[in-house]
Amino acid sequence: MEAIQSADTAFVIISAALVLLMTPGLAIFYAGMVRSKNVLGTIIQSFILISVITIEWIYLGYTMSFGPDVHGFIGDLSWFALNGVGQGPSSVYAGTIPHMVFMIFQCMFAVITPALITGAFAERMRFGPFILFSLLWAVMVYNPVCHWVWGSGGWLARLGVLDFAGGLVVHLTCGMAALASALVIGARKGYGTDPLIPHNLPLTLMGTGLLWFGWFGFNGGSALAANGLAGSAFVATHLGGMAGLAAWVITEWLYRGKPTTLGAASGAIAGLATITPASGFVGPNAAVIIGGLGGLCCYFAVSAKAKLGYDDSLDVVGIHGVGGLIGTLCIGIFASRLVNPAGANGLLYGGPQLLLNQLIGVFSVGIYAFVVSWVLLRIIDKTLCLRVSEESENLGLDLAEHSETAYSS
Amino acid sequence: MKKIEAIIKPHKLEEVKEELNEIGVSGMTVTEVKGYGRQKGHKEIYRGAEYQVDFMPKIKIEIVLEKGQVNQAVEAIIKAARTGKIGDGKIFILPVEEVVRIRTGEQGEEAI
Numbered sequence: 001m002e003a004i005q006s007a008d009t010a011f012v013i014i015s016a017a018l019v020l021l022m023t024p025g026l027a028i029f030y031a032g033m034v035r036s037k038n039v040l041g042t043i044i045q046s047f048i049l050i051s052v053i054t055i056e057w058i059y060l061g062y063t064m065s066f067g068p069d070v071h072g073f074i075g076d077l078s079w080f081a082l083n084g085v086g087q088g089p090s091s092v093y094a095g096t097i098p099h100m101v102f103m104i105f106q107c108m109f110a111v112i113t114p115a116l117i118t119g120a121f122a123e124r125m126r127f128g129p130f131i132l133f134s135l136l137w138a139v140m141v142y143n144p145v146c147h148w149v150w151g152s153g154g155w156l157a158r159l160g161v162l163d164f165a166g167g168l169v170v171h172l173t174c175g176m177a178a179l180a181s182a183l184v185i186g187a188r189k190g191y192g193t194d195p196l197i198p199h200n201l202p203l204t205l206m207g208t209g210l211l212w213f214g215w216f217g218f219n220g221g222s223a224l225a226a227n228g229l230a231g232s233a234f235v236a237t238h239l240g241g242m243a244g245l246a247a248w249v250i251t252e253w254l255y256r257g258k259p260t261t262l263g264a265a266s267g268a269i270a271g272l273a274t275i276t277p278a279s280g281f282v283g284p285n286a287a288v289i290i291g292g293l294g295g296l297c298c299y300f301a302v303s304a305k306a307k308l309g310y311d312d313s314l315d316v317v318g319i320h321g322v323g324g325l326i327g328t329l330c331i332g333i334f335a336s337r338l339v340n341p342a343g344a345n346g347l348l349y350g351g352p353q354l355l356l357n358q359l360i361g362v363f364s365v366g367i368y369a370f371v372v373s374w375v376l377l378r379i380i381d382k383t384l385c386l387r388v389s390e391e392s393e394n395l396g397l398d399l400a401e402h403s404e405t406a407y408s409s
Numbered sequence: 410m411k412k413i414e415a416i417i418k419p420h421k422l423e424e425v426k427e428e429l430n431e432i433g434v435s436g437m438t439v440t441e442v443k444g445y446g447r448q449k450g451h452k453e454i455y456r457g458a459e460y461q462v463d464f465m466p467k468i469k470i471e472i473v474l475e476k477g478q479v480n481q482a483v484e485a486i487i488k489a490a491r492t493g494k495i496g497d498g499k500i501f502i503l504p505v506e507e508v509v510r511i512r513t514g515e516q517g518e519e520a521i
Contacts, residue, residue, distance in 0.1 A: 127511065195453070195460040195462055197453060197455055197462070198455060252454075252457055255457070256454050256457060256459075258454060260454060260455070262455055262456060263456065263457075266456055275473040299457060302456050302457060303456075303458070305459055315456060398492050
């Protein structure tokens with residue numbers, strides 16, 4: 001067992017705090033894009049998960065995700081209620097920081113992932129069924145996938161699938177759940193006929209800033225030590241966001257004639273999501289390419305939504321799903337052991353096997369997350385009904401579900 | 410007594426107020442409103458998708474005047490609010506039965 005390093009510990013503690021900030025950041029990022037009658041209903045769907053998922057995480061989630069392996073599929077329950085998770089280092093994860101610090105850093109990832117899904121069913125989901133769905137989704141989708149990819153003994157980890165900070169575990173799972181949600185719950189009233197447009201884009205831009213800031217902890221902190229790799233991941237993260245922002249704005253300028261603020265925000269998030277899995281395996285030049293690809297592909301993915309006819313209200317599929325998928329595959333092309341000796345070489349560095357591994361990762365996680373999310377949503381819809389009444393939808397979630405309004409008039 | 414309701418472009422409010430002040434109209438009520446007439450709305454683009462927004466933001470000015478002042482006031486509003494393009498707005502003139510000043514209870518033209 002290694003000794004605890006104070007610099008590593010301080011860095012990961014601060015990174016955990018940065019990742020926590022992303023959830024309220026996401027709440028206002030989403031809130032700006034909905035109509036003024038659904039602002040609080042949207043914010044609370046992210047914010048409440050800090051409570052719901054944290055409690056799930058300490059009693060069940062952490063041990064299911066990272067506990068001693070059972071057949072590569074799930075962790076056993078020996079770390080139930082953080083039993084044995086203390087101030088000393090874990091024998092398997094991040095040997096230079098307290099086990100408890102690793103646990104709370106991972107907790108913040110578990111919190112934000114179901115919060116990301118809420119963008120897909122924004123403005124029409126009932127609060128109670130939403131809480132139940134998020135809780136069951138964490139247990140049945142997030143925890144197993146987290147174990148497969150990041151857990152010691154997880155089958156995808158053993159296969160050699162790489163995901164530095166959550167392209168598969170966070171972005172692809174939430175993107176697939178978002179697709180299932182949009183299909184099961186159906187389009188918002190007035191979708192395609194009424195202008196369902198953002199009520200406060202400055203709020204969305206503030207959220208983008210908070211997310212970008214937090215993302216340095218998300219990706220940089222995933223090095224789990226204050227070292228060169230953390231610095232490299234930090235730089236790749238910034239370059240990914242930068243390139244995504246530029247690519248989206250240039251693309252819409254060419255196609256639609258105007259550069260937009262929401263486009264800049266969306267491109268930055270697309271670039272950041274896309275670089276996430278690759279941030280600790282690729283160098284700065286590859287990060288620029290990956291972020292740029294993210295901005296470009298997510299722009300077209302979001303544009304395709306209208307033609308496909310489903311109402312993923314705030315584009316979780318087009319940005320997080322597609323971004324996570326592209327970033328995960330890009331590892332298979334651009335990864336280099338010169339950046340991270342614990343990683344592998346991609347296609348450009350003479351390692352064709354890695355791309356195949358990444359494809360297996362994308363297909364298995366994508367299909368599993370979609371199918372389980374869809375089944376969960378259908379069961380909850382049949383028993384409790386996911387959707388608010390037409391009257392409540394007209395009135396808005398703020399009043400109908402929470403008896404308060406965001407803006408007095 | 411007459412009431413003038415004028416719908417104007419929002420950026421013309423200050424000029425209209427100045428013109429009305431010059432002819433001695435010393436008070437008005439202003440509301441931010443939305444609407445459309447011959448000027449159809451505009452296009453907005455969010456994440457690559459175009460939305461037609463029909464209702465344009467406008468300002469509604471309400472003033473109550475003695476009958477003799479009305480023509481002058483209408484001219485002042487036109488002078489200040491006209492740009493010559495579609496969407497400059499409209500002026501409505503309505504009869505007013507009675508006016509009461511709440512503080513003193515004065516009635517009629519005294520109360521304007």
